[in-house]
Amino acid sequence: MAVYTEVTDEDLALFLSAYDLGSVLSLKGIAEGVENTNYLLRTQTGTFILTLYEKRVNEADLPFFLRLMEHLASRGLVCPQPVKARDGQALGRIAGRPAVLVTFLEGMSVRRPSSAHCEMVGAALAHLHAAGSDFPMRRDNTLSVHGWSALFAGGRDRANEIAPGLSTLIEQELAVLGEFWPQDLPQGIIHADLFPDNVFFLGGQLSGLIDFYFACTDAFAYDAAICLNAWCFEPDASFNVTKGRAFLAGYARVRPLSDAEIAAFPVLARGAALRFLLTRLVDWLNVPPGAMVRPKDPMEYVKKLRFHQRVTSARDYGWLA
Amino acid sequence: MAVYTEVTDEDLALFLSAYDLGSVLSLKGIAEGVENTNYLLRTQTGTFILTLYEKRVNEADLPFFLRLMEHLASRGLVCPQPVKARDGQALGRIAGRPAVLVTFLEGMSVRRPSSAHCEMVGAALAHLHAAGSDFPMRRDNTLSVHGWSALFAGGRDRANEIAPGLSTLIEQELAVLGEFWPQDLPQGIIHADLFPDNVFFLGGQLSGLIDFYFACTDAFAYDAAICLNAWCFEPDASFNVTKGRAFLAGYARVRPLSDAEIAAFPVLARGAALRFLLTRLVDWLNVPPGAMVRPKDPMEYVKKLRFHQRVTSARDYGWLA
Numbered sequence: 001m002a003v004y005t006e007v008t009d010e011d012l013a014l015f016l017s018a019y020d021l022g023s024v025l026s027l028k029g030i031a032e033g034v035e036n037t038n039y040l041l042r043t044q045t046g047t048f049i050l051t052l053y054e055k056r057v058n059e060a061d062l063p064f065f066l067r068l069m070e071h072l073a074s075r076g077l078v079c080p081q082p083v084k085a086r087d088g089q090a091l092g093r094i095a096g097r098p099a100v101l102v103t104f105l106e107g108m109s110v111r112r113p114s115s116a117h118c119e120m121v122g123a124a125l126a127h128l129h130a131a132g133s134d135f136p137m138r139r140d141n142t143l144s145v146h147g148w149s150a151l152f153a154g155g156r157d158r159a160n161e162i163a164p165g166l167s168t169l170i171e172q173e174l175a176v177l178g179e180f181w182p183q184d185l186p187q188g189i190i191h192a193d194l195f196p197d198n199v200f201f202l203g204g205q206l207s208g209l210i211d212f213y214f215a216c217t218d219a220f221a222y223d224a225a226i227c228l229n230a231w232c233f234e235p236d237a238s239f240n241v242t243k244g245r246a247f248l249a250g251y252a253r254v255r256p257l258s259d260a261e262i263a264a265f266p267v268l269a270r271g272a273a274l275r276f277l278l279t280r281l282v283d284w285l286n287v288p289p290g291a292m293v294r295p296k297d298p299m300e301y302v303k304k305l306r307f308h309q310r311v312t313s314a315r316d317y318g319w320l321a
Numbered sequence: 322m323a324v325y326t327e328v329t330d331e332d333l334a335l336f337l338s339a340y341d342l343g344s345v346l347s348l349k350g351i352a353e354g355v356e357n358t359n360y361l362l363r364t365q366t367g368t369f370i371l372t373l374y375e376k377r378v379n380e381a382d383l384p385f386f387l388r389l390m391e392h393l394a395s396r397g398l399v400c401p402q403p404v405k406a407r408d409g410q411a412l413g414r415i416a417g418r419p420a421v422l423v424t425f426l427e428g429m430s431v432r433r434p435s436s437a438h439c440e441m442v443g444a445a446l447a448h449l450h451a452a453g454s455d456f457p458m459r460r461d462n463t464l465s466v467h468g469w470s471a472l473f474a475g476g477r478d479r480a481n482e483i484a485p486g487l488s489t490l491i492e493q494e495l496a497v498l499g500e501f502w503p504q505d506l507p508q509g510i511i512h513a514d515l516f517p518d519n520v521f522f523l524g525g526q527l528s529g530l531i532d533f534y535f536a537c538t539d540a541f542a543y544d545a546a547i548c549l550n551a552w553c554f555e556p557d558a559s560f561n562v563t564k565g566r567a568f569l570a571g572y573a574r575v576r577p578l579s580d581a582e583i584a585a586f587p588v589l590a591r592g593a594a595l596r597f598l599l600t601r602l603v604d605w606l607n608v609p610p611g612a613m614v615r616p617k618d619p620m621e622y623v624k625k626l627r628f629h630q631r632v633t634s635a636r637d638y639g640w641l642a
Contacts, residue, residue, distance in 0.1 A: 003352040008431075008432035008433070009429045009430065009431050009432055009522075010432060010433065012429075023523075023524060024429055025427040025428070025429075025523065026425075026426075026427050026428060026429060026521075027429055028349070028351040028352070028353060028361055029351060029352035029353070030349040030350060030351055030352070030361070031324040031349070031350035031351070031352065032349060032350070040349055040351070040361060042427065104347075105347075106346040106347050106363065107346070107347060108330045108333075108345055108347060108348055109330070110329075110330050111329035111330055111331060112329070112331065200347075201330075202344075202346065203344060
């Protein structure tokens with residue numbers, strides 16, 4: 001949500017000298033993406049997003065993300081496409097940062113998704129899972145169950161500053177999820193961060209997906225559980241079962257869910273809530289002086305987690321089959 | 322440099338229902354403008370900037386700014402133009418804020434202006450002064466000599482936290498400028514904030530001016546002195562007399578400077594340096610918790626002020642006539 005690195009006219013001219021995009025018409029830093037710096041660039045030949053990767057992105061992962069966006073598009077998914085320089089490379093450097101130009105996607109994200117939006121997102125997520133099935137690269141999910149304890153170590157001592165008892169709640173949840181986390185579910189490429197910010201709509205139809213910088217290899221149903229957390233709760237953290245039903249039905253329309261995936265859903269949803277609770281907790285406790293980003297409230301995910309703890313089956317999320 | 326107010330898809334739909342701009346294609350919060358929130362909006366009919374006026378802008382001043390932009394364009398100056406709703410009004414409201422749509426200007430600002438840029442900016446500033454000569458509204462400059470003491474009151478007690486002796490330096494300067502500030506210079510509409518951020522170039526030519534939200538009625542030569550401070554110093558705060566010469570020659574090519582204006586220039590340049598020193602000082606000392614904006618360094622203008630204190634005539638700035 002901020003421009004961390006300033007790109008000057010001189011930086012840009014040097015960077016673009018490796019491309020065939022015509023002369024620059026405008027460059028605007030945009031408030032999009034929490035991890036990276038993004039600019040909207042207009043040249044004589046089109047409109048692009050210029051992304052500078054800041055320190056939280058591992059440069060070694062960039063080829064995975066860029067090739068994935070190309071692969072998914074080749075399978076019909078609408079997402080930004082890396083633009084290549086004359087030497088065929090998509091990954092360059094600007095202002096001391098790894099940087100990539102991608103095509104600009106029209107569309108608006110929705111602030112308050114309707115059930116119809118949830119149905120479309122479910123279908124798009126399943127489409128993504130299917131489209132990634134023959135992608136040849138893999139990337140382990142560092143933010144799944146095996147990574148949570150280490151993540152929590154960065155906030156354990158001060159978690160109770162946010163809410164009394166939060167530290168214990170998380171400890172207990174880590175223990176439960178460590179014991180019951182499902183193995184052997186169908187795996188493949190997941191988006192892992194398909195929040196409303198990352199889904200565009202035009203004229204009431206889903207028009208594209210963005211921000212693949214958490215994409216990795218993990219259980220498809222876990223990705224669905226992340227979306228269910230992000231799309232189907234109301235602002236007061238109450239669960240909207242009509243939206244849950246729409247989301248799950250939209251998903252299953254494109255990619256059927258197995259009995260094992262359905263059975264695992266309540267545990268996956270708890271895990272997904274814990275994962276975002278943990279990263280928000282750490283971000284909340286570690287706002288650097290002069291931060292340009294307002295951290296997101298971890299308590300939103302505490303409330304969601306408490307809801308999931310009382311769920312007994314996927315039926316409680318609106319699953320009907 | 323930040324998005325202070327979030328505009329949702331629903332806010333935007335409601336706002337745009339009063340306009341005939343076709344459906345929305347995209348909306349991106351942009352890091353432009355320190356005082357206001359700005360979005361880049363694309364609709365089926367074009368590209369626009371949506372500006373939300375935050376609390377530092379006095380709503381009563383908005384008609385002055387909007388009509389000025391229309392007036393200047395009608396005299397051939399390239400600047401953003403307010404877009405009117407079906408009812409003929411340019412000023413609306415969105416997300417609880419006064420808001421205006423203006424046309425989007427292509428162009429890039431320069432980070433390190435050359436002498437050629439300075440010459441073009443001088444000519445553009447003089448063009449602006451001439452173009453505003455028959456504008457029928459006026460707006461007092463609240464950030465000129467009469468306002469500086471009150472402004473300093475917001476930072477006097479803590480100025481020495483920034484640099485030892487800074488408080489005394491400012492006190493003495495306020496006294497000198499209060500005594501020697503020129504009266505009766507040619508006055509009219511001035512931009513009052515024509516920094517490099519607010520001047521666009523395309524293909525090496527000046528393509529437009531933006532951000533008229535400090536525009537007011539004051540001495541033309543004071544506006545030139547503001548630009549001289551903003552454009553003709555190097556990053557190490559050394560004065561580049563070649564750039565000064567280019568700027569002043571560019572200005573005088575379009576609007577000749579009177580002997581009184583030339584004689585007053587050193588005092589005006591000191592005043593301009595003090596004015597930006599004071600606002601930066603106050604901003605520096607009053608960064609709110611969770612601020613989304615990094616304040617600009619007041620010491621840059623301390624160094625510029627010390628340079629001006631040693632100047633004896635406009636010749637030291639490169640004035641040749």
